[in-house]
Structure formats: structure tokens, C-alpha cells
Amino acid sequence: MKPHWRADLVAGAVVAVLLIPQSLAYAMLAGLPPQVGLYASLLPLLAYAALGSSPVLGLGPVAVLALMIAQALAGLPAGVSAEAGALVLAAEVGLLLAAAALLRLDALSSLLSVPALRGFENGATLMIAASQLPVLLGSAAAGFTLPDLARTALAGGWEPASAVWGGVAIVLLLWARRSGRPMLARLAPLVLLLLAMALSALTPAADGVAQVGALPPLTLAPSLPALDAALWLQLLPQAALVALMAFVSSFAVSESLAQRRGEKLLPAAELRGLAAANLVAAVSGGMPVAGSFSRSILLHEAGSASRWSLVFVAGFMALAMGVLAGPLAHLPKPVLAATIVLAVLGGFTGRHYAEAWRYARAEGLLMAAVTATVLLWSVGAALALGVAGSVALLIQRTARPHVARLGRVPGTQHYRNVERYAVECQPEVVGLRIDESLVFTNARGLVDAVLARVAEHRARVGRPQRVLLLMAPVNHIDVSGLVALQDLQAALQADGLRLELSEVKGPVLDRLRAIGWLEHRDVSLYLSHHEGMQAGEHALRPSLADMDAPGQL
Structure with a gap:
């Protein structure tokens, strides 16, 4: 190991602190048990570290993919569990990315223009935050679009105790963010989860509040995804969209940081690394994974010098799996929802819409249309609109040579x-x-x-x-x-x-x-x-x- 292993060890520890609550939260956002998020944050990191090229790509469960996975798994046949569907989805994503790497299709990263990508990410951010409001309030409302949420909200009430837990959690997280202490802001989600679990387990404060519930032993048990041809065929279209979004968003993150650091990024290696990570997730009880902007920035700022930092992240995640198995059962869901809302809304900005509108109105309209499609229709339709709109604008610009x-x-x-x-x-x-x-x-x-x-x-x-x-x-x-x-x-x-x-x-x-x-x-x-x-x-x-x-x- 090179002399910079100490910097990689520190970077791995810092990112693991953020990844632990995000892994739990994004798994539940996808409609999966929380342990699935932990599994997806362990061996897949090792696979990417072996084959990828970026020393700062924070791989693991991400919010945007979690929303796409939730929609993909919503229509599973009777008798097929969400966990089984997630494994098939991860396998298909991995195979599609591997095929793209074999055929040298790294140009796939150009299919989504920046306005389309930002419109999609902002729309998904708003939809994720909206989908967590019922959990914060103890409501029975559910859905993957604003119309669905509105319809179900009319029939469901709310639980005051849940609203108190969720409201207090948001206030504490906001206070930590605005304290001016970066380390406090980074540690706050994990500390809050630990405190919430302790209060719930040792006092009656969480009586009547929905909790994560008992989990199976957090031990890796490698197994193959279900070999059901009908299930694979049903999930294939959604897997193609997840694969495209995973690569485009991951490559955008790693490329921007590589330019900032003066490093050379290998698109083909990024495809191979991402493909391997998803294939490993499919055989280790995980879910589809991609690069996270927030975790990647944190790796960069913490001084990560090589992909050994990802190995250290995986090591700390393995330690967390052994420690958290029992306490997670007492975690109030409104607190977990609060960490999701604050995490995703931290990356939202409306400035990009105004900039795009002033610079090129057609691209500004595409950005807004993609965001609206996520909120009102589906993430799949929004991604298809983003690709089609990006290609259409390119053809329109080049249809007559200047x-x-x-x-x-x-x-x-x-x-x-x-x-x-x-x-x-x-x-x-x-x-x-x-x-x-x-x-x-x-x-x-x-x-x-x-x-x-x-x-x-x-x-x-x-x-x-x-x-x-x-x-x-x-x-x-x-x-x-x-x-x-x-x-x-x-x-x-x-x-x-x-x-x-x-x-x-x-x-x-x-x-x-x-x-x-x-x-x-x-x-x-x-x-x-x-x-x-x-x-x-x-x-x-x-x-x-x-x-x-x-x-x-």
C-alpha cells in the first residue's frame, strides 16, 4: 500500500459516517428493508475499487436511483418480494453496463444534456422530499407522483407523535448545518439516529410512532438472483433507465472532480467498475448503486488519494453491520425520513432554471418539462423525455449549418x-x-x-x-x-x-x-x-x- 494510506483511512472513516444513515434511508425510500442498503454499501465498493478509475467516487445507494427503483418494483407479480426484485434489477443494471463497456459505449454519458440531467435530478429531489412527508407526519398517504400523494392524503390522517419526532429531527439537523461547523454537520445524521434509537429503546417516548422493526441478522449470504425469465423481462426496461441514469450521473460526478484534481479519468474503466459493483450487489443482497455527489465531494475534501479509501469505507460499513443489527429495530421512521429530506433538499437549487432560461430558452423549457414529468408522471417518462429532448435540440441546432x-x-x-x-x-x-x-x-x-x-x-x-x-x-x-x-x-x-x-x-x-x-x-x-x-x-x-x-x- 502506498504511503498515503493514512489519508485514505481518514477519508474512508469520514464518508462511512455519512454513508451509514444514507444507506438505511435510501433502502427504505426504495421500498426495501434497511439492511439492503448496508449490503449495497459493502462488497460493491470493493468491486468498484478493483476496476474503476476515480479515487473519489462515493459509490453506494443514491436518492435518485432509490426513487427509480421504488417505481420499478411497484408492479412486481404476486409472490415476488421487493428484495428479490431488487437483486434482479441490480443484475440487469450490471449486465447492461458490462455490455456497454464491452462495446465501448462510454459515449452514453452524452445522451442526457446538462439541462435534462439537472431537471431530472431536481424533479427527483422534490419528489423524494414529498414522498417522505407522510412518513414524517405518520400519514398513510403514499405514491410516486404528486397526484398519487394528493389522492391518498385525502383518505389518510396523521399522527401527532410522529410529526413531533420528525419536526424535532429536522430542526436539529438544520441547526447542525447552520452551526458553521462542518464536522458537526457531517456527524449530525448518524448521531441523531443513534440518539433516536436509544430514546426509543429505553423510554416510552416513541410509543405509537412507526419504527423500523426487527431485522434479520446482518450477515452477508451470497446468492444468485431469482432465475425467473418473466421477472427479468418485466424489469428490463426499468433496468435500462436505471443503468443509463447510474452511469450518466456517476460519470458527471467523477469527471468534474477529476478535472478539479488534475487527474485523468477513464470512461471505459468507469463503466467496468460500475458494472462490477452492480453485479456484486446482485449476489450479495444489495440494490442498484451509483456515485453520490455529496459523498464524492466529502472523499475529495477529506483527502482521498486512491481507491483504497473505498476499501476503508467498506471496512467501516462491515463494522456497522455488526453493531447496528439490534438497535435498528427501535429506529423511529420519522427520524429516518427527516435525514432523507434534509439530505436531498440540500442539493436542490432553482438558480439553474433561471440561468438556462436566460441563456437558451429551449433548454430552459426542457429542464422545466423534465422536472414536471418526474413530479406528475414518472421518473421513467422523465428520463425518456430528457434523452429525446436532448437529441431533438441537438438535431434542431445542427439541421442547418451556419x-x-x-x-x-x-x-x-x-x-x-x-x-x-x-x-x-x-x-x-x-x-x-x-x-x-x-x-x-x-x-x-x-x-x-x-x-x-x-x-x-x-x-x-x-x-x-x-x-x-x-x-x-x-x-x-x-x-x-x-x-x-x-x-x-x-x-x-x-x-x-x-x-x-x-x-x-x-x-x-x-x-x-x-x-x-x-x-x-x-x-x-x-x-x-x-x-x-x-x-x-x-x-x-x-x-x-x-x-x-x-x-x-
Whole structure:
């Protein structure tokens, strides 16, 4: 073991303090016995430590996945327990992630845009907090959406004693958070649970308040998930959504911390580590797991230097399993619900909605729509909307390539957009810049976009002889893009114009040369755009752009 093991040991101890109450709470949030959360926080960490790449990814049960798991397990057939369903779900998640790793599909992390991901997480946060209100109040209300909660709340009352326990727990947790003492805030959930268990066991203070109840012995007993084909098929769609969310959210956390720490993250290793963790959870009595932002930040701040810190977390969790088996039976559920509410609401912010709306209204609307879908419909529908919306916005943005008409900044060799700068244009050559790769999503719009700029040049500057495309921003041209270039060359030729290219990137040029495209199409190529413009330069004329101070590029 490397010399930094002391830092890893301290980081492991600090995170275990937070993970113990979260493991219990998120298991119950998923509709599972609390010991399932402890099992999911033990051997899966060792599996990720062996195959993953991030030294600070706090793996284990997480709130968002718990809500998704609860919805997935709500429709289990008669005779199938929630624990059995969770094992099958974890196995399917692990197998799907393993298949993605084998096929090198780490690009799956791009399926959810940041607005869609934030909208989903915020919606799940609000729904989790709302779902715990009945537990806090001792109400019989239940449901995974706000309409369901509202309907069942009308038929159920509430228990004053439960409300007192839940209210006091929230007040104490808030006080610890606002005390200005980070260590107190981190220890508060665990200390509160221990105090609540002691009061409940030794005094009549919790009489009439729902408690966790007697648990089986907390001992690992490895076993295979139920081999029921119908059950596996039923849970497969939900498992695909859980797998996608687990990887996207975990990768977002580990990548952001890797950048902050100046470390290199391996997406393929992250897939393998997450797959192994879920497969191990499926054979060790656990539930699907993913990376937690709060625990990962804590590992980072506590000085974790390697994945040995996760091994130490697992060790402390094993110790907790031996100590907590008896006392957990006396834990009042409202106290556990209070820890869930405060934990999830701590990461909620409405600022992102305002920022997205001001910057790009379509993305702001997508964020709000995904949040509303979580609250009013289901997490599965919200995740599907997030993926579909992200892809739709991408296609909408790239459906028509942006083509800028260029002119030379007087006295320089720099060329800028005529609509933003005071520049000079040559009558006989149209300088244009293609601002994105030419692929199937935008290829059909290339000819129209270029011909529109040519017509604009002809009307404002004079009749051209050549069209020179600055290709520096073009990173890739697929077959559809190549056909579009061929159609453009033919259209320009029919109009008596010659197509020329400048500053073509190496990989793109290699492909064009491999098929002899430049020679067959008689297309000239220039190393720099200025060289291409000078090849036929005559008198310079000012463009019709505003001749005041230049704007922004």
C-alpha cells in the first residue's frame, strides 16, 4: 500500500459516517428493508475499487436511483418480494453496463444534456422530499407522483407523535448545518439516529410512532438472483433507465472532480467498475448503486488519494453491520425520513432554471418539462423525455449549418463575419466559413445556405467568380456531408462559379485525398484563407457592415 494510506483511512472513516444513515434511508425510500442498503454499501465498493478509475467516487445507494427503483418494483407479480426484485434489477443494471463497456459505449454519458440531467435530478429531489412527508407526519398517504400523494392524503390522517419526532429531527439537523461547523454537520445524521434509537429503546417516548422493526441478522449470504425469465423481462426496461441514469450521473460526478484534481479519468474503466459493483450487489443482497455527489465531494475534501479509501469505507460499513443489527429495530421512521429530506433538499437549487432560461430558452423549457414529468408522471417518462429532448435540440441546432460570409479586417490577414465587423470584400471571390462538421443532420441544408450567401454577396458587392470555403471549424465530413459538397460544387459550376477550399484539417483532408475527391472535382486547396483570397485579388471594397467599432466575433 502506498504511503498515503493514512489519508485514505481518514477519508474512508469520514464518508462511512455519512454513508451509514444514507444507506438505511435510501433502502427504505426504495421500498426495501434497511439492511439492503448496508449490503449495497459493502462488497460493491470493493468491486468498484478493483476496476474503476476515480479515487473519489462515493459509490453506494443514491436518492435518485432509490426513487427509480421504488417505481420499478411497484408492479412486481404476486409472490415476488421487493428484495428479490431488487437483486434482479441490480443484475440487469450490471449486465447492461458490462455490455456497454464491452462495446465501448462510454459515449452514453452524452445522451442526457446538462439541462435534462439537472431537471431530472431536481424533479427527483422534490419528489423524494414529498414522498417522505407522510412518513414524517405518520400519514398513510403514499405514491410516486404528486397526484398519487394528493389522492391518498385525502383518505389518510396523521399522527401527532410522529410529526413531533420528525419536526424535532429536522430542526436539529438544520441547526447542525447552520452551526458553521462542518464536522458537526457531517456527524449530525448518524448521531441523531443513534440518539433516536436509544430514546426509543429505553423510554416510552416513541410509543405509537412507526419504527423500523426487527431485522434479520446482518450477515452477508451470497446468492444468485431469482432465475425467473418473466421477472427479468418485466424489469428490463426499468433496468435500462436505471443503468443509463447510474452511469450518466456517476460519470458527471467523477469527471468534474477529476478535472478539479488534475487527474485523468477513464470512461471505459468507469463503466467496468460500475458494472462490477452492480453485479456484486446482485449476489450479495444489495440494490442498484451509483456515485453520490455529496459523498464524492466529502472523499475529495477529506483527502482521498486512491481507491483504497473505498476499501476503508467498506471496512467501516462491515463494522456497522455488526453493531447496528439490534438497535435498528427501535429506529423511529420519522427520524429516518427527516435525514432523507434534509439530505436531498440540500442539493436542490432553482438558480439553474433561471440561468438556462436566460441563456437558451429551449433548454430552459426542457429542464422545466423534465422536472414536471418526474413530479406528475414518472421518473421513467422523465428520463425518456430528457434523452429525446436532448437529441431533438441537438438535431434542431445542427439541421442547418451556419455559414458566415467573411471579409478582411483592413490592414491585416484576418477574416471575420461581415455582419459583426467592419471588413473589406472582393467582388470576384465569396469568402465563406463553415462553422460546424458536415454530417447527415445538416448536410441537406449546405447547398441552400451557401447559395444564399452567394446571392447576398452578388447583390451587395458584385458578381463573383469563385467561392472559397474556410474549413477550419470542420472536424468531420461523413458520407452525407461529402454528397452535399458534391451537390454544392455542381450547383456552383452550373452558375459559372468555381468551388475552392482553405485550411482543411488533416483528418478531413486525408479522407478527401483517399478517394481523390479534390482532383476529380477540380477543387483548389489553399493552406491559408488569406492565400486563397489573394489568388484572385483585385480592388478591395468595403462591405455594407456597420463601419463603427467592431463587434464581437
